[in-house]
Amino acid sequence: MSEARSVNEKAERWVKAVVEVLFYAGAVLVALLAGGLVMAAAGVSPLEAYRLIWDGAAGDANSVKETLVKATPLLFAGLCYTFAYRSGLFNIGAEGQIYIGAMTGTMAALYVPGLPGFAHLPLCIAAGAAGGAVWAGIAGALKIFKGASEIINTIMLNYMGIYLVSYMVTGPMKDPSGTLPQSARLPESALLAKLFDSRLHYGFVLAVALAVILYIVLNRTVWGYEIRSVGFNKQATKVMGIPVSRNMLLVMMVSGAIAGIGGYVEIAGVQNRLFQNFSPGYGYDGIAVALVGGAHPLGNIGSAILFGGLRSGANAMQRMTGTSTSLVYVIQATIIVLVVCNRYWFGGWKRRLIASLAARFGGDSRPEELRAVQAARETALNVNKGEGSR
Amino acid sequence: MEPILEIRGLVKRFGSFVANDRLNLAIRQGEIHALLGENGAGKSTLMNMLSGMLEPDEGEILYKGKPVRFGSPREAGSAGIGMVHQHFMLIPALTVAENVLLGLKQDRSPFFRFKKACAEIRELSDRFGLDVRPEAKVSDLSVGQQQRVEIIKTLFRGAEFIILDEPTAVLTPSEVKDLFRVLRTLKEQGKTIIFISHKLQEIREICDRVTVLRLGRLIGTHSLDGITPADLARMMVGRDVAAPVRKAGIVSQTNRLKVTGLHASESGVPVLKDISFRIREGEILGIAGVDGNGQRELSEVLFGLRSKDAGIIELDGEALQRQQPRSMKEKGVAYIPEDRHKEGLMLQMSVEENLIAKEYRKRRFSKGGIISRRRMRECADEQIKSFAIKTSGASVPVGRLSGGNQQKVILARELMLNPKVIVAMQPTRGMDVGAAEYVHKRLLEASEQGCSILLISTELEEVMALSDRIAVLYKGELLGTMDRESADRDRIGQLMAGIRPNASFAI
Numbered sequence: 001m002s003e004a005r006s007v008n009e010k011a012e013r014w015v016k017a018v019v020e021v022l023f024y025a026g027a028v029l030v031a032l033l034a035g036g037l038v039m040a041a042a043g044v045s046p047l048e049a050y051r052l053i054w055d056g057a058a059g060d061a062n063s064v065k066e067t068l069v070k071a072t073p074l075l076f077a078g079l080c081y082t083f084a085y086r087s088g089l090f091n092i093g094a095e096g097q098i099y100i101g102a103m104t105g106t107m108a109a110l111y112v113p114g115l116p117g118f119a120h121l122p123l124c125i126a127a128g129a130a131g132g133a134v135w136a137g138i139a140g141a142l143k144i145f146k147g148a149s150e151i152i153n154t155i156m157l158n159y160m161g162i163y164l165v166s167y168m169v170t171g172p173m174k175d176p177s178g179t180l181p182q183s184a185r186l187p188e189s190a191l192l193a194k195l196f197d198s199r200l201h202y203g204f205v206l207a208v209a210l211a212v213i214l215y216i217v218l219n220r221t222v223w224g225y226e227i228r229s230v231g232f233n234k235q236a237t238k239v240m241g242i243p244v245s246r247n248m249l250l251v252m253m254v255s256g257a258i259a260g261i262g263g264y265v266e267i268a269g270v271q272n273r274l275f276q277n278f279s280p281g282y283g284y285d286g287i288a289v290a291l292v293g294g295a296h297p298l299g300n301i302g303s304a305i306l307f308g309g310l311r312s313g314a315n316a317m318q319r320m321t322g323t324s325t326s327l328v329y330v331i332q333a334t335i336i337v338l339v340v341c342n343r344y345w346f347g348g349w350k351r352r353l354i355a356s357l358a359a360r361f362g363g364d365s366r367p368e369e370l371r372a373v374q375a376a377r378e379t380a381l382n383v384n385k386g387e388g389s390r
Numbered sequence: 391m392e393p394i395l396e397i398r399g400l401v402k403r404f405g406s407f408v409a410n411d412r413l414n415l416a417i418r419q420g421e422i423h424a425l426l427g428e429n430g431a432g433k434s435t436l437m438n439m440l441s442g443m444l445e446p447d448e449g450e451i452l453y454k455g456k457p458v459r460f461g462s463p464r465e466a467g468s469a470g471i472g473m474v475h476q477h478f479m480l481i482p483a484l485t486v487a488e489n490v491l492l493g494l495k496q497d498r499s500p501f502f503r504f505k506k507a508c509a510e511i512r513e514l515s516d517r518f519g520l521d522v523r524p525e526a527k528v529s530d531l532s533v534g535q536q537q538r539v540e541i542i543k544t545l546f547r548g549a550e551f552i553i554l555d556e557p558t559a560v561l562t563p564s565e566v567k568d569l570f571r572v573l574r575t576l577k578e579q580g581k582t583i584i585f586i587s588h589k590l591q592e593i594r595e596i597c598d599r600v601t602v603l604r605l606g607r608l609i610g611t612h613s614l615d616g617i618t619p620a621d622l623a624r625m626m627v628g629r630d631v632a633a634p635v636r637k638a639g640i641v642s643q644t645n646r647l648k649v650t651g652l653h654a655s656e657s658g659v660p661v662l663k664d665i666s667f668r669i670r671e672g673e674i675l676g677i678a679g680v681d682g683n684g685q686r687e688l689s690e691v692l693f694g695l696r697s698k699d700a701g702i703i704e705l706d707g708e709a710l711q712r713q714q715p716r717s718m719k720e721k722g723v724a725y726i727p728e729d730r731h732k733e734g735l736m737l738q739m740s741v742e743e744n745l746i747a748k749e750y751r752k753r754r755f756s757k758g759g760i761i762s763r764r765r766m767r768e769c770a771d772e773q774i775k776s777f778a779i780k781t782s783g784a785s786v787p788v789g790r791l792s793g794g795n796q797q798k799v800i801l802a803r804e805l806m807l808n809p810k811v812i813v814a815m816q817p818t819r820g821m822d823v824g825a826a827e828y829v830h831k832r833l834l835e836a837s838e839q840g841c842s843i844l845l846i847s848t849e850l851e852e853v854m855a856l857s858d859r860i861a862v863l864y865k866g867e868l869l870g871t872m873d874r875e876s877a878d879r880d881r882i883g884q885l886m887a888g889i890r891p892n893a894s895f896a897i
Binding site: 220221222223225228229232233235236237238239240241242243 | 715718727750763
């Protein structure tokens with residue numbers, strides 16, 4: 001009996017995974033069609049445009065690398081949002097945390113001289129993490145001690161973070177040997193090494209590793225259990241004797257630290273200097289990345305690469321044809337809308353599809369609710385016959 | 391008498407599962423007919439077919455002698471069958487009249503003729519004694535009044551045959567009385583009513599005949615004269631439902647939990663006044679009282695969810711300083727909260743994860759901060775078996791289980807702790823007879839093994855059946871404690887209403 005159940009469970013899990021992936025692929029496809037219509041209306045040949053986007057995003061080894069370069073900060077931002085989201089917090093402040101993390105990391109890079117690379121780089125990354133953690137922690141503390149909405153406060157802190165960096169690079173942190181509003185170039189020891197002799201750097205590896213770590217933390221560890229429990233039901237969590245406020249503050253800070261690392265990685269991997277407006281809204285796009293990634297750390301990897309590809313492809317398209325990159329934002333937005341539909345509107349339809357497919361592959365075709373009722377009935381019948389084990 | 395509605399050989403299947411198995415039933419014109427059955431017996435399926443939400447797979451429904459087939463609730467409604475669901479389908483921001491008219495066309499006019507609608511509704515309300523003001527906003531109405539709006543909705547659509555799905559589940563005792571008065575008026579005026587419930591007492595009070603369903607089959611239809619609640623319970627559950635028997639003479643003299651002079655308040659208003667009691671090892675102290683007299687506050691203070699203004703709580707002779715859920719848990723106090731969904735479970739998390747919610751940090755389930763999935767699963771399989779929790783697997787979100795099985799999950803989790811004290815708040819609220827019996831059995835077992843239980847319940851029957859001693863809570867005060875032997879219903883009933891006999895009780 002238990003063996004049969006495990007076969008069923010396995011078949012069902014597979015069918016479920018495949019159907020989910022197909023639905024997501026469908027959403028992307030429909031979004032591309034919609035984008036095509038917009039392009040046609042704008043007088044651009046959709047086929048030509050998509051060919052250019054594809055070439056720019058995945059046409060050759062170099063464009064793939066460029067896609068991954070673009071995906072890196074998006075992945076950090078997506079993970080930032082995802083982690084807070086799983087404990088029921090809405091951290092809309094990845095953007096500000098990216099800026100602060102980039103700033104504190106750069107400070108460690110510029111003002112702690114004389115360290116070898118193996119010590120300096122981790123120090124800078126830690127400084128970036130600390131900066132982001134403090135920035136998000138402000139909103140977290142306001143939420144816990146004063147009940148202030150973390151949504152509003154993280155958004156407000158975004159502006160403060162962005163302008164603080166502007167001030168720093170035009171004033172205290174300005175490169176003394178130049179005229180531009182930017183910091184001095186980071187020393188070699190604080191930079192991330194490149195991969196395959198291209199613009200791609202180890203930051204991408206770091207981001208993917210972080211996604212895996214977060215997945216493990218959330219699903220396998222005691223702390224992850226507490227985080228999810230807080231996210232689902234704060235009152236019950238309190239009754240269970242699990243600290244709620246402390247966990248919320250910690251989660252907020254870790255979430256900010258993730259964005260902070262992302263900020264420093266962007267500086268140390270791509271820009272090599274801190275300057276104004278270095279992030280074109282990675283923090284906000286991270287929310288979309290998390291949403292499309294199903295608020296699942298590993299799902300974020302896929303959606304970050306998808307969005308990164310759209311961005312680098314759009315850049316290529318703009319270079320070749322002069323078509324504005326904002327077209328890509330139309331596609332991106334359509335994907336988000338469809339993914340939301342997928343989650344909230346197609347639920348019943350999808351469940352039935354999964355159930356009927358699972359039946360074909362040896363699973364159990366009954367919907368979950370019915371199964372419970374039937375199991376109840378079987379138990380009761382056994383008891384009536386006097387065959388109950390109790 | 392000619393039946394107004396007749397069901398012949400009705401079958402409804404969901405896949406291979408037969409939810410309704412060849413049901414035959416005849417409802418007489420002008421009767422109140424009870425439909426009784428445990429959760430999952432097929433009551434809702436049957437009623438959904440009558441009201442047009444589902445279509446039967448086999449068999450036929452005869453309404454007023456003619457075979458009918460309803461494709462939608464609207465079709466059933468226009469034929470004269472109306473249903474009042476347990477969860478109301480009203481829009482709070484609209485008036486009663488607007489809610490009643492929703493989805494209907496008044497006449498050919500494109501405008502909503504509010505005054506005309508109000509007049510019609512008032513006429514209905516007067517005729518059936520419903521006491522509903524059509525101009526009132528639904529959000530201003532009490533639950534009982536909202537239910538009457540739902541009844542008006544069916545009457546307005548010309549219902550002759552009204553199905554009420556567990557109508558008393560959401561009502562206070564006095565609202566239940568009002569509802570019964572309305573139902574009697576409806577009956578006098580020739581309406582036929584189906585009353586779904588699993589409360590035997592209510593069925594005996596209001597209904598003429600009763601039909602019992604069990605596991606999708608019809609067990610029988612009986613007149614309510616000369617049938618005892620025990621008979622009904624047996625038909626519903628399929629075996630004798632024994633009243634829990636408290637074995638006497640096993641209570642030791644050692645005090646386990648002692649509370650002295652407990653006071654608590656909420657925003658300055660006292661909610662608990664000078665509460666003192668003790669529970670000995672293996673003893674069950676029952677606290678009776680009408681809902682809202684401080685039960686919730688008392689249980690919260692004891693478990694450390696609410697702070698006290700004054701008073702001493704001693705466990706095994708040791709005074710507890712600062713109570714917090716965590717420290718109480720570690721001291722061996724288990725807690726069965728009143729509200730399963732809000733305080734007892736993380737509904738989206740799985741059965742197995744909920745079962746370990748109080749022990750996930752212990753060596754048994756985690757090492758070095760990593761939860762052992764294997765041990766968690768082993769524990770869950772064991773508990774599911776031991777408590778006969780009806781679920782298709784340990785990894786199913788606990789929110790998908792029925793209410794009774796959710797309560798079993800909570801019970802299993804709390805008993806796993808081998809607690810010294812259980813604070814049980816309404817442990818069987820909303821559960822059917824069979825499931826409630828099971829919960830009682832497990833609580834009694836725990837007490838026989840030496841666990842002390844504070845049983846707080848608004849159901850007097852439950853308190854009387856389980857407790858060694860009984861106290862009554864009234865407006866935040868404990869009005870006297872009596873032994874089970876000397877407790878009689880009248881005396882407790884008076885105390886529950888705040889009437890203090892001149893004699894004082896020993897505490």
